[in-house]
Amino acid sequence: MTVPRVLTESELSLALGKGVTAPQVGGRPTLDPPGAAATAGAAAGAAAGFVSARILSLFTTADGRNGWINVEGVGWRRLATAGDSGHTNLAQLGAAARMQGNAASINIGADDVVREIYVW
């Protein structure tokens, strides 16, 4: 006799009426790399609302969407938590900036959450 199997996480979400989260339509970058020929965007590091600083250290726990970056001159800031993919992307960019060791352009919201990261 076939018995129902245990539902997967995504099936449970559907069963609970949460549905499948559609990919969020995000914005597009507005800054250009330092020294790039392009002139469409603002110069990196000079844009309003952005901190141009090195990322000194990284932090995470086994909790969901809980990646943090330690921004030089600013301190620990949590990465935006709107979704798994977006959070993972920011964590990866934070890690890339940490590995490179040069200044990234970072947008930190009024709620102290990291909204955007440019790695140069």
Add this chain to the structure above:
Amino acid sequence: MTSPEESLNAALDAAGHPWQAAENPITQLSEAERRRRLGVPLPDEAERAAIATRHERVLAFHARPRPAAAVAPAAFDARDVAGGNYVTDVRDQGSCGSCVAFGSVSVLETTAAFTRRQPALELNLSEAHLFYAHGKSVGVTCDTGWLPRPALRMAHDIGITYEDYFPYTPGNSGGATLNGDWPNRLARASDVVDLTGKPDRIKEHISTYGAVTACFVVFADFFPYRSGVYRHVTGGEEGGHCVSLVGYDDAQGCWIAKNSWGSGWGDGGFVRIGYGQCEIESWQVVGVTGVRLRAWTGTARVLGLWSDGAERNAWTYLENYGWHRLAGTSDQVQSTMLTQMTAAKVAGRQVNAFTDNGVVDTVYVY
């Protein structure tokens, strides 16, 4: 008896020398060969009347002072925008009435580079594909010539491949054939905009998107143009021609045009044509608002990475190509793409990416 050269010199004397004339590779051709390069069929009487009506309005526009609320700047030159040159090399159509293909492709190349703010994009599209494939499908030949409106419409509907996939020779005398992979190496125009008879909108379009294509009547004195602002002073009507307009200058009262008669003609292949001259604003002026590219980039450096925390919204900046979104067909796809781009960025390695309309679809990291 007065020679043509003497007549031209006398006419330029009388006009106060608005421009300079000189012998060039085109003046050395036979009269028939010169006319063969004029690939825009002259309009019939009804169309001439419509052009004349538009031309009167254009002249009235130019006679008025520059409006204080003009949207476009007083001067623009896509060859020098903050030091960046967005105009591709001058080419030579040779012995074929294919100027419309050259004028249209020039607009696509400049618009693609300028709207991306990438002067080193170095896009080189195939005039042969436009003329010998798309044009041929509607009966166009070297002898019939064409018009830019249908040509750019085909660039919108079908697209144009790159030069290396269908190299141009006059009359396709080189016997080139279209590479079968052309749908994967393709430029397609975004919206096609008809600006005929509207000088203010032509300027606005050029300064926003980089270039437009324009048809005008060629008189005999146009062939020996060397420099200065061309205004018709003598000689009869020779035919219709198409160029791309890549700039303008209100102080000089002229358009800056890129011709397709080689760099040995005119001012390095370019010509300044006076506002209102030869019906250049009144016959057919067409632009595009963008160019979608579908092709491999070839090796390129990753200069930047970006995300705003939105779902599947990671971007990479490829040198000379600008910002591209990474494919986000699933979380895993996006994560893998970003991982590989990050590896290239951190290690300073080059990538080769297949991009489709600004989205990276496939990537190699070396």
